[in-house]
Amino acid sequence: MCSAEPDYREPPKIAITGLGVTSAFGRGIQPLLDGVLSGRPAFGRVARFDTDRCRVAVAAEMPGDPVLAVELAAVIDDACDTAGLDPDDRAAAVLLPALHSDPAAARDATARSVNGDAVAELTARTGLAPPARVYATACVAASTAIADAATMIRSGRVGQVIVAAGFLVDADTFGVFDAGRTLARDGQVRPFSAGRQGLLLGDGAAAVVLEPAAAAQRRGAAVLGWLAGWGRAGDAYHVCQPRPDGAGLARAIHAALSRARVDPADIGYVNANGSGTGFADASEAAALHLALGSYTSTTPVSSTKSVHGHALEASALIELVVTVLALRAGALPVNAGFLAPDPACDLDLVLGAAREARPRYGLSLNSAFGGANTAILLAAA
Amino acid sequence: MTTPTAVHSANAGTGSSAGPDGLAVLARARWPADCRDKLPAIAGFVTSSFSPLAAALADLCLSSYFGPPPADPARGDQIAIVLASTTGDIATAAAIASAVDEGRRVPPLLFFQSNHNAVAGYIAARWGLAGPVVCTIPVGDALADAISSAELLIEDAAALAALVIVAEAGRSGETEGTAVLLGPESWPPAIDASVPAIAAPANPGDRSP
Numbered sequence: 001m002c003s004a005e006p007d008y009r010e011p012p013k014i015a016i017t018g019l020g021v022t023s024a025f026g027r028g029i030q031p032l033l034d035g036v037l038s039g040r041p042a043f044g045r046v047a048r049f050d051t052d053r054c055r056v057a058v059a060a061e062m063p064g065d066p067v068l069a070v071e072l073a074a075v076i077d078d079a080c081d082t083a084g085l086d087p088d089d090r091a092a093a094v095l096l097p098a099l100h101s102d103p104a105a106a107r108d109a110t111a112r113s114v115n116g117d118a119v120a121e122l123t124a125r126t127g128l129a130p131p132a133r134v135y136a137t138a139c140v141a142a143s144t145a146i147a148d149a150a151t152m153i154r155s156g157r158v159g160q161v162i163v164a165a166g167f168l169v170d171a172d173t174f175g176v177f178d179a180g181r182t183l184a185r186d187g188q189v190r191p192f193s194a195g196r197q198g199l200l201l202g203d204g205a206a207a208v209v210l211e212p213a214a215a216a217q218r219r220g221a222a223v224l225g226w227l228a229g230w231g232r233a234g235d236a237y238h239v240c241q242p243r244p245d246g247a248g249l250a251r252a253i254h255a256a257l258s259r260a261r262v263d264p265a266d267i268g269y270v271n272a273n274g275s276g277t278g279f280a281d282a283s284e285a286a287a288l289h290l291a292l293g294s295y296t297s298t299t300p301v302s303s304t305k306s307v308h309g310h311a312l313e314a315s316a317l318i319e320l321v322v323t324v325l326a327l328r329a330g331a332l333p334v335n336a337g338f339l340a341p342d343p344a345c346d347l348d349l350v351l352g353a354a355r356e357a358r359p360r361y362g363l364s365l366n367s368a369f370g371g372a373n374t375a376i377l378l379a380a381a
Numbered sequence: 382m383t384t385p386t387a388v389h390s391a392n393a394g395t396g397s398s399a400g401p402d403g404l405a406v407l408a409r410a411r412w413p414a415d416c417r418d419k420l421p422a423i424a425g426f427v428t429s430s431f432s433p434l435a436a437a438l439a440d441l442c443l444s445s446y447f448g449p450p451p452a453d454p455a456r457g458d459q460i461a462i463v464l465a466s467t468t469g470d471i472a473t474a475a476a477i478a479s480a481v482d483e484g485r486r487v488p489p490l491l492f493f494q495s496n497h498n499a500v501a502g503y504i505a506a507r508w509g510l511a512g513p514v515v516c517t518i519p520v521g522d523a524l525a526d527a528i529s530s531a532e533l534l535i536e537d538a539a540a541l542a543a544l545v546i547v548a549e550a551g552r553s554g555e556t557e558g559t560a561v562l563l564g565p566e567s568w569p570p571a572i573d574a575s576v577p578a579i580a581a582p583a584n585p586g587d588r589s590p
Binding site for chain 1: 416425457458461462464465466467468469470471475476477478479480481482484485486487488489491492493495496497498499500501502503505506508509511512513514515516517519520521526529530533534536537
């Protein structure tokens with residue numbers, strides 16, 4: 001389809017030097033890593049708001065009543081601290097946020113944006129320079145920000161970029177997803193499994209520091225992983241359903257691999273979008289077969305949405321973090337909730353328990369409404 | 382014919398004026414062009430003017446360049462969509478909030494328009510635009526930032542061209558917007574813009590896989 005073949009004169013060399021994450025498993029990277037490797041879902045009965053009028057009453061929530069700006073500021077601080085950014089570095093860094101709309105703004109007749117005061121609060125709490133924009137491309141918002149960050153870094157026009165994303169389950173979003181009959185009535189997310197019933201929402205906030213390899217080396221920063229490639233492509237198919245043949249996502253995967261000059265044989269793990277939705281999972285499996293060919297049968301795949309839930313605008317960043325952590329841990333996360341094979345999803349799923357492996361490359365895939373697809377290729381440090 | 386206009390982007394937020402060379406505004410549209418203009422409805426989209434506005438801007442801009450939909454497949458496959466709005470679809474968000482606050486079930490149709498990607502997907506399907514889809518909430522000048530987003534996509538070789546839409550729709554139905562088709566200077570100029578700008582659209586939502 002798209003013949004805009006990137007100019008891959010040299011594979012990119014973009015370092016990931018900072019990570020911060022919060023999920024229903026708790027604050028920090030270790031609880032999330034433990035959770036995705038255990039395959040123990042974090043879902044429970046929704047405690048944050050009334051679900052009496054909903055078909056489903058389950059989500060993956062952090063305890064209490066977290067505040068998004070507070071959680072985002074915390075993960076940004078964690079990521080910046082991990083990266084060893086000093087105040088001057090932080091002041092010069094470019095912030096690319098991906099945020100879900102603020103329910104308070106919907107109730108405030110004076111609000112000038114669906115994000116309300118989120119950006120102002122975030123910059124006030126973190127001391128970062130105001131961003132040019134908030135990414136709002138639904139479930140590929142954060143991966144779109146990652147790709148833009150990589151493009152800016154590769155052009156040499158910026159140094160450190162902080163991509164931050166957050167979503168906390170709220171009554172409005174829960175209500176509209178419930179009304180759309182997308183939530184799993186059995187209270188489990190079962191990606192690529194026969195009998196899957198849909199997705200479940202989950203809290204999540206994450207931040208990642210990206211920078212040129214040379215900048216990381218100059219600062220003496222530890223490299224946690226490499227952003228080796230990225231690709232994005234559209235389906236031109238439907239308002240909210242993916243192309244059944246997966247051609248759009250396959251083009252995004254092809255672009256990510258081509259950019260890095262990596263063959264399908266080198267991909268040792270795929271963190272799939274795997275929302276647990278019938279047609280979307282089948283479309284993603286088709287995309288993997290198109291993009292990886294015969295290597296699909298030997299490439300381990302899991303969707304960690306099966307344990308941490310769907311964090312919407314933050315999902316791609318949570319899953320990027322999971323993929324980096326898995327490459328570092330030498331263990332591949334579990335595709336939880338599996339009941340039985342679905343012939344439409346013929347994949348090498350990581351089932352039952354985490355799988356020991358030390359792949360050089362992991363691929364994080366995401367798809368969204370409107371036929372928006374992204375593929376992020378990560379390399380072990 | 383419309384002569385392409387060269388682009389000199391501010392690259393807002395990227396700290397540089399660098400951008401891809403050889404880009405031009407191939408077509409442009411504004412809404413409303415006339416105070417009597419009335420937005421055509423789109424089947425399946427309710428309550429808010431945001432999605433009809435974005436779709437109307439796309440139709441006005443693209444039909445002036447390509448004629449009736451779809452776009453020429455050889456180029457449509459290489460066109461991204463950047464949909465930007467400083468306010469976002471606040472009318473849909475407010476309708477969902479009202480239902481929740483009043484203890485009503487949220488109307489199911491609102492799910493399908495609950496994020497900006499939905500109408501971007503509608504436009505992509507109607508016009509055959511298979512490049513990336515990007516939706517943003519710019520903090521400053523929306524059109525300048527949306528063009529910067531488009532330039533990043535083109536610089537990244539994720540697309541050769543981009544339909545850039547800035548749609549601002551208030552809670553009370555007030556609408557205003559701009560669309561530009563940004564692409565290579567080497568692409569042909571726009572056709573004579575005498576086609577019906579907004580024909581009654583088919584509903585891509587009816588296309589079941």
